Amino acid sequence: MAMASRVPICFCIFVFCLFISFHGLVSASEGGEGKAKEFVVTLDSSNFYDTVNNHSFIVVEFYAPWCGHCKHLAPEYEKAASVLSSHDPPVVLAKVDASDEANKGLATEFEIRGFPTIKILRNGGKIVQDYKGPRDADGIVTFLKKQVGPASAEIKSVEDAGNLIDEKKIFIVGVFSEFSGEEFENFTQLADKLRSDYDFGHTLDAKHLPRGESTVRGPTVRLLKPFDELVVDFQNFHVDALENFIEEASLPTITLFNKDPSNQPFIEKFFNSPNAKAMLFMNFGSELADTFKSKYHDVAVQYKKKGVGFLLGDVETSQGAFQYFGLQENQVPLLIIQTNDGKKYLKPNLDLDHIAPWLKEYMDGSLKPYVKSEPIPEVNNEPVKVVVADNLQDVVFNSGKNVLLEFYAPWCGHCKKLAPILDEIAVSLQSDADVIIAKIDATANDIPTDTFNVRGYPTLYFKTASGNLSQYDGDRTKEAIIDFIRKSRDKTGHQDSVKDEQDSVKDEL
Numbered sequence: 031m032a033m034a035s036r037v038p039i040c041f042c043i044f045v046f047c048l049f050i051s052f053h054g055l056v057s058a059s060e061g062g063e064g065k066a067k068e069f070v071v072t073l074d075s076s077n078f079y080d081t082v083n084n085h086s087f088i089v090v091e092f093y094a095p096w097c098g099h100c101k102h103l104a105p106e107y108e109k110a111a112s113v114l115s116s117h118d119p120p121v122v123l124a125k126v127d128a129s130d131e132a133n134k135g136l137a138t139e140f141e142i143r144g145f146p147t148i149k150i151l152r153n154g155g156k157i158v159q160d161y162k163g164p165r166d167a168d169g170i171v172t173f174l175k176k177q178v179g180p181a182s183a184e185i186k187s188v189e190d191a192g193n194l195i196d197e198k199k200i201f202i203v204g205v206f207s208e209f210s211g212e213e214f215e216n217f218t219q220l221a222d223k224l225r226s227d228y229d230f231g232h233t234l235d236a237k238h239l240p241r242g243e244s245t246v247r248g249p250t251v252r253l254l255k256p257f258d259e260l261v262v263d264f265q266n267f268h269v270d271a272l273e274n275f276i277e278e279a280s281l282p283t284i285t286l287f288n289k290d291p292s293n294q295p296f297i298e299k300f301f302n303s304p305n306a307k308a309m310l311f312m313n314f315g316s317e318l319a320d321t322f323k324s325k326y327h328d329v330a331v332q333y334k335k336k337g338v339g340f341l342l343g344d345v346e347t348s349q350g351a352f353q354y355f356g357l358q359e360n361q362v363p364l365l366i367i368q369t370n371d372g373k374k375y376l377k378p379n380l381d382l383d384h385i386a387p388w389l390k391e392y393m394d395g396s397l398k399p400y401v402k403s404e405p406i407p408e409v410n411n412e413p414v415k416v417v418v419a420d421n422l423q424d425v426v427f428n429s430g431k432n433v434l435l436e437f438y439a440p441w442c443g444h445c446k447k448l449a450p451i452l453d454e455i456a457v458s459l460q461s462d463a464d465v466i467i468a469k470i471d472a473t474a475n476d477i478p479t480d481t482f483n484v485r486g487y488p489t490l491y492f493k494t495a496s497g498n499l500s501q502y503d504g505d506r507t508k509e510a511i512i513d514f515i516r517k518s519r520d521k522t523g524h525q526d527s528v529k530d531e532q533d534s535v536k537d538e539l
């Protein structure tokens with residue numbers, strides 16, 4: 031049965047960022063749009079490379095027709111494309127339906143993990159950058175206009191600095207005695223590479239800059255930031271060293287979790303960083319808030335260089351996080367650590383004096399991971415059994431039965447289509463005591479990622495009575511699945527040959 035990946039699935043985005051609401055999203059007026067000329071160019075695997083090769087600068091949105099954020103973006107993206115079509119030189123905005131089977135190769139090549147994902151392709155596609163700008167038409171236009179110009183702008187006066195430097199963002203300035211030489215070239219090269227993440231400038235005189243020493247000795251890179259020490263200088267012009275410096279200096283000691291649009295890039299950066307993530311949620315209105323914050327800050331400074339990032343959120347703005355982790359508001363102050371391999375550690379009702387010792391325990395590896403689970407159902411007598419994280423081991427691995435387990439998401443359309451089929455299968459196999467048909471809501475329960483590889487919904491796994499676990503990726507029809515179960519299950523008690531099995535399947539059909 032070699033029918034892998036032909037079966038439609040709902041993609042899921044496993045990142046925590048799901049609950050970050052992107053500001054500047056404007057409701058789409060769905061339907062009712064006229065048949066006006068489309069400025070956004072539609073690409074697919076047949077014309078993608080030809081088109082991209084022809085452009086020194088092109089923007090590509092990877093979308094899926096069913097994705098809500100994509101539908102919101104579409105009219106804004108189209109409006110931006112129409113404005114930018116008359117820019118000099120014209121800027122082309124394109125889109126690819128990355129959920130279309132025919133374009134899967136492109137989705138893989140560009141490592142598309144969620145929708146929409148927007149990429150900026152330069153030099154005929156030789157340089158690929160993530161689009162990190164706003165998602166409203168005006169914002170897209172402003173951001174992209176800056177992206178097509180030079181990567182670094184010269185600052186000749188205090189006025190220039192005032193116009194270019196946004197106090198709420200990171201700004202990186204190279205201070206040179208002349209705009210040539212290896213240092214300048216290395217700086218420019220890096221500015222080109224990182225331009226979609228940061229704003230860059232260069233100047234001959236540090237006096238023009240709003241912060242930092244007004245005289246510098248030798249070529250210097252000055253990073254201005256809206257948090258912590260506000261300004262840092264660096265003088266090593268090795269490209270890698272410079273890049274590391276920028277990445278490190280631009281991550282706040284503690285990232286604030288709030289809805290301020292200018293803070294969203296820092297939140298995204300926090301969640302995209304390779305660090306383990308410590309997250310403290312508390313009530314900012316409580317009288318202990320300030321003491322907590324300062325204790326937390328001390329710990330953050332101490333562990334920053336040890337591969338842990340720190341975030342602080344108010345209960346009020348962190349509803350999404352509580353939902354995501356399956357937590358209760360009455361557990362604050364609440365400290366969570368999430369590691370890159372998906373493990374979570376949880377310290378609810380945290381005591382002020384326990385922040386540092388608990389982090390130490392985490393570093394020592396002596397904490398037990400926390401597993402999110404729905405409650406184990408008290409009655410579980412529907413044909414399709416309900417599995418949750420806390421009974422998964424018992425139902426699937428310790429039951430000694432043959433188990434078909436569906437991982438689903440409540441919002442997933444393909445799962446809704448499959449549900450009645452699973453019901454029918456469970457009903458027709460009900461008389462067979464050695465077979466269990468089960469389902470687990472993979473958004474409300476943590477899935478053991480070392481055992482199951484769930485990349486989309488629905489995902490079906492089959493475990494035989496003797497413990498052989500495999501993923502089912504055949505057709506999602508009653509007949510195909512029953513056939514598969516009959517063939518794959520361990521036949522306890524009777525000695526049926528494969529031939530008999532096939533005959534009996536035929537009899538039933």
Ligand SMILES: *[C@@H]1O[C@H](CO)[C@@H](O)[C@H](O)[C@H]1NC(C)=O
Pocket residue numbers: 077080081084
């Ligand atoms: C690419 O450019 C060439 C030469 O200008 C042109 O003939 C061709 O049609 C272009 N292809 C696409 C897909 O735009």
Ligand SMILES: *[C@@H]1O[C@H](CO)[C@@H](O)[C@H](O)[C@H]1NC(C)=O
Pocket residue numbers: 212213216266267268269270
């Ligand atoms: C420029 O970067 C290259 C590559 O990292 C490095 O070999 C070179 O020494 C750098 N130049 C200076 C002046 O730091």
Ligand SMILES: *[C@@H]1O[C@H](CO)[C@@H](O)[C@H](O)[C@H]1NC(C)=O
Pocket residue numbers: 498499500518
């Ligand atoms: C386990 O399942 C796989 C996939 O269905 C199969 O190829 C393999 O032979 C099975 N192993 C045993 C010991 O049954």
